[in-house]
Amino acid sequence: MSATPMLEIKGLKATVTTDAKNEILKGLDLSVRAGEVHAIMGPNGSGKSTLAAVLAGHPAYTVTGGTVSYRGKDLLEMSPEDRAREGVFLAFQYPVAIRGITNSYFLRSALNAIRKHRGQEELDPLDFLQVLETKLKQIGWDDSFLNRAVNDGFSGGEKKRNEILQMAILEPTLAILDETDSGLDIDALKTVAEAVNALRRPDRATVVVTHYQRLLNYIVPDRVHVLAGGRIVKSGGKELALELEAKGYDWIKPEAVAV
Amino acid sequence: MTSIEAQVLQPYKYGFVTDIESEDVPLGLNEDIVRLISQKKGEPAFLLEWRLKAYRHWLTLTEPTWANIHHPPIDYQAIRYYSAPKQQIKLDSLDQVDPKLLETFDKLGIPLAEQKRLSGVAVDAVFDSVSVATTFRAELAKYGIIFCAFSEAVREHPALVEKWLGTVVPASDNYFSALNSAVFSDGSFCYIPKGVRSPLELSTYFRINASSTGQFERTLIIADEGSYVSYLEGCSAPVRDENQLHAAVVELIALDDATIKYSTIQNWYPGDENGKGGIYNFVTKRGACRGRNSKISWTQVETGSAITWKYPGCILQGDNSIGEFYSVAVTNNRQQADTGTKMIHMGKNTRSTIISKGISAGHGQNTYRGLVKILKGAEDARNYSQCDSMLIGDQCGAHTFPYIDVRNSSAIMEHEASTSKIGEDQIFYCKQRGLSAEDAVSLIVNGFCKEVFKELPMEFAVEAQNLLGISLEGSVG
Numbered sequence: 196m197s198a199t200p201m202l203e204i205k206g207l208k209a210t211v212t213t214d215a216k217n218e219i220l221k222g223l224d225l226s227v228r229a230g231e232v233h234a235i236m237g238p239n240g241s242g243k244s245t246l247a248a249v250l251a252g253h254p255a256y257t258v259t260g261g262t263v264s265y266r267g268k269d270l271l272e273m274s275p276e277d278r279a280r281e282g283v284f285l286a287f288q289y290p291v292a293i294r295g296i297t298n299s300y301f302l303r304s305a306l307n308a309i310r311k312h313r314g315q316e317e318l319d320p321l322d323f324l325q326v327l328e329t330k331l332k333q334i335g336w337d338d339s340f341l342n343r344a345v346n347d348g349f350s351g352g353e354k355k356r357n358e359i360l361q362m363a364i365l366e367p368t369l370a371i372l373d374e375t376d377s378g379l380d381i382d383a384l385k386t387v388a389e390a391v392n393a394l395r396r397p398d399r400a401t402v403v404v405t406h407y408q409r410l411l412n413y414i415v416p417d418r419v420h421v422l423a424g425g426r427i428v429k430s431g432g433k434e435l436a437l438e439l440e441a442k443g444y445d446w447i448k449p450e451a452v453a454v
Numbered sequence: 455m456t457s458i459e460a461q462v463l464q465p466y467k468y469g470f471v472t473d474i475e476s477e478d479v480p481l482g483l484n485e486d487i488v489r490l491i492s493q494k495k496g497e498p499a500f501l502l503e504w505r506l507k508a509y510r511h512w513l514t515l516t517e518p519t520w521a522n523i524h525h526p527p528i529d530y531q532a533i534r535y536y537s538a539p540k541q542q543i544k545l546d547s548l549d550q551v552d553p554k555l556l557e558t559f560d561k562l563g564i565p566l567a568e569q570k571r572l573s574g575v576a577v578d579a580v581f582d583s584v585s586v587a588t589t590f591r592a593e594l595a596k597y598g599i600i601f602c603a604f605s606e607a608v609r610e611h612p613a614l615v616e617k618w619l620g621t622v623v624p625a626s627d628n629y630f631s632a633l634n635s636a637v638f639s640d641g642s643f644c645y646i647p648k649g650v651r652s653p654l655e656l657s658t659y660f661r662i663n664a665s666s667t668g669q670f671e672r673t674l675i676i677a678d679e680g681s682y683v684s685y686l687e688g689c690s691a692p693v694r695d696e697n698q699l700h701a702a703v704v705e706l707i708a709l710d711d712a713t714i715k716y717s718t719i720q721n722w723y724p725g726d727e728n729g730k731g732g733i734y735n736f737v738t739k740r741g742a743c744r745g746r747n748s749k750i751s752w753t754q755v756e757t758g759s760a761i762t763w764k765y766p767g768c769i770l771q772g773d774n775s776i777g778e779f780y781s782v783a784v785t786n787n788r789q790q791a792d793t794g795t796k797m798i799h800m801g802k803n804t805r806s807t808i809i810s811k812g813i814s815a816g817h818g819q820n821t822y823r824g825l826v827k828i829l830k831g832a833e834d835a836r837n838y839s840q841c842d843s844m845l846i847g848d849q850c851g852a853h854t855f856p857y858i859d860v861r862n863s864s865a866i867m868e869h870e871a872s873t874s875k876i877g878e879d880q881i882f883y884c885k886q887r888g889l890s891a892e893d894a895v896s897l898i899v900n901g902f903c904k905e906v907f908k909e910l911p912m913e914f915a916v917e918a919q920n921l922l923g924i925s926l927e928g929s930v931g
Contacts, residue, residue, distance in 0.1 A: 274885070279888040284886075296897055365887065
C-alpha cells in the first residue's frame with residue numbers, strides 16, 4: 196500500500212444542479228488507499244448515491260466546495276469521460292438501456308476509448324473476443340449477455356450483473372458500486388460479490404455504497420463509513436457494519452448533529 | 455444538450471456549385487414549355503400528348519394542404535423547368551463527357567471513370583435535367599438488362615416505355631405527379647428480363663446544380679417474371695438561399711416471382727439553421743406487385759431537404775406478394791418531413807411490413823403518415839407496422855398519423871409506436887464508460903436506426919451512417 200491515498204476527498208459540498216439551495220453533500224471527507232475496499236452506509240437520503248454520482252461527474256449535481264484528488268490529479272477538473280478513461284468506474288444503481296447496440300459492441304467501444312486514452316492500440320473484434328472470454332472465465336459467467344442489446348429488456352438482477360461484467364472488462368483503478376445489491380436475490384448477490392472479489396488487486400480500490408450489511412458478508416470491507424446528513428459521521432472496521440445492522444442508524448444520528 | 459445537438463448539426467458537405475455553361479428554357483410553365491421540353495428530347499408523339507394531357511389536368515388541380523408542413527406559396531412561374539449542361543448528350547464514351555461533370559461526380563463520391571468506378575454498382579448520373587453518363591452498360595446488356603437514361607429509353611425502347619409509363623402512378627394521381635408528368639426531363643429506366651438476377655446494384659445519382667431550376671425526374675423499373683434487382687438512388691444540391699423544387703415520380707413493377715429492392719439516400723440541401731434555402735422535395739413513389747409471389751422493398755434514409763413530402767408505397771395485387779417499407783427520416787434545424795408509406799392489399803395472403811424511425815433535432819418537425827388498406831378480396835392479409843420517434847432537444851416535434859382501413863375480417867394487423875428522447879442519463883452512462891458525447895450520440899442514434907440500416911446494401915449502409923454523423927465501425931448487421 197502506498198502512502199498517499201488513491202482517492203482523497205476533503206470538505207466536499209454539492210447541490211442539485213437545478214436547485215442550488217438543495218445542498219446534499221455538506222463537507223464530506225474520505226480517504227481511500229490502493230488495495231482497499233471501503234463501504235459507505237447510511238440511511239435513505241443521506242447522500243450516498245449523490246457521492247457516487249459526483250465522483251463520476253454527473254451533471255445533475257454541482258460541486259460547490261471542497262477538493263477531490265484522485266491519483267494525485269484534481270478529479271473535479273476532469274470531464275466524466277476522462278474520469279472513466281483514467282480508471283474511475285461507476286456501477287450504476289439504475290443502469291440505462293441502449294436499444295439496438297449489443298453489449299459486446301458497446302464494451303469494445305468503451306474499452307477502446309480507454310485504451311486510446313492510455314496510448315494503447317485499439318482492439319479489433321477478434322482480439323476483443325479473447326479478452327472477453329478470459330474475463331468471463333475469471334468471473335465464472337457464460338457469454339449469454341454479450342449479444343443482447345445493452346440492458347434492453349434486462350431484469351433488475353441482469354442489469355446489475357451486466358454492470359459487474361463491464362467493470363471486469365474495463366479493469367478500473369477505482370470502482371464505485373452504487374447499491375449494486377439492491378434488487379438482487381441472495382444467489383445473485385453471491386455471484387456479483389464473487390465477481391467483485393475476483394477482481395480485487397493491490398493496485399485497485401473499491402467503494403461499495405450500500406444500504407444493507409448483507410452485501411458486506413460477501414465483499415469484506417477494510418473500512419466502513421456511515422454517511423448521514425451529507426457528511427461521514429462515523430468510520431470503523433468491518434465490525435461497524437454488523438453494529439449498524441443490529442442497532443440501525445438512529446444511535447449515530449446525535450453524533451452527526453454534533454459534528 | 456449542446457454537444458448532442460452540435461453532433462447532429464453537421465455542416466452540409468455537398469453544397470458546392472459546378473461552373474458550367476447550360477442550355478436553359480425560359481422561366482415559367484405553359485404549353486409551349488411542355489412542347490419545348492418534348493422537342494428537345496426528340497420524343498415520339500404519344501409522349502408529347504401524354505405530357506400535354508398531364509399539364510392540362512394539372513391546371514385543374516390545387517396544391518395539397520393536408521400535410522403537416524408549412525412553407526410560403528411556391529411560385530410555379532418562377533421556376534425553370536429545363537436546364538442541361540451544354541454538351542453533346544448522346545455519348546459513346548466517357549471521354550466525351552465534360553471533365554467538369556466527371557469532377558463534380560468525383561467530388562460527390564460517385565466516380566464515373568472506368569478505372570475508378572465503384573465495383574459492383576452501375577451508376578446513371580443525372581445532372582440537372584439530363585443523364586450525363588451511365589456506367590457498366592455493356593456488362594449489363596450481356597444479361598439482357600436495360601439500364602439507361604429515361605430519355606434514351608424513350609428513343610431506344612419506346613414500346614416498353616409506352617406500355618408501362620404511368621401504369622403505377624397515373625399522371626392524374628396527385629398535384630405533383632401531374633406536374634412531373636408534364637415536364638419531366640430525365641431519370642433512369644431499368645428493365646430486368648425474365649429469370650435474370652442483376653449481377654450489379656443499379657444506381658442513379660441525382661445532382662441539382664443550376665439555380666432557379668427544378669428537377670423533375672422519372673424512374674421506371676420493370677422486373678419481369680422471376681427476376682431480381684437492387685436499385686439505389688442518391689442525391690445532393692448546392693447551398694443556396696432560394697428554395698428549389700424537386701418533384702420526382704418513381705414507378706416500380708414486379709411481375710410473378712420478381713423482387714425489387716429500392717434504396718434511397720436523400721441528402722438534398724436542407725437549408726441553413728434559420729430555415730433559409732433548401733430543397734422542397736415533393737415525390738411520388740409507388741411500386742406495383744403485379745405478379746404472384748412478387749416483392750417490393752423500399753428502404754429510405756431521408757436526411758436532407760427543407761421539406762420532404764414522400765410516401766413510397768406498394769400495391770399488393772398478386773397473391774402472396776410482399777411489400778416492405780423501412781425508413782429513417784431526420785429533421786434538424788428548421789427541416790420538415792411528412793413521410794411514410796401506403797400499403798394497399800388486394801391479393802390473397804399478401805403481407806406488408808412498415809418500420810419507420812423518425813429523428814427530430816433542433817426545430818425539426820417529423821411526421822410519419824402511413825396508410826394500410828386491406829381490400830375485400832385480400833384474404834388472410836397481414837401487416838406489421840412499427841413507428842418509432844426519437845427527440846433530441848426540446849424544440850423539435852414528432853407526429854404520427856397511421857391510417858388503417860380494413861375491409862376483410864381475416865386480416866391481421868399489428869401496430870407498435872414509441873417515442874423516446876435521447877436523455878442526459880443515456881449520454882452520461884456512455885461517458886462514464888469512457889465514450890465522448892459525440893460517440894455516445896452516434897451509438898444511441900445508430901442503435902435506434904439499426905433495423906433500417908441493416909436493410910441497406912453494405913456500401914450505402916456505410917454512407918447512411920456517415921450522413922447521420924455516425925462512426926460506422928462494426929455496428930451494422
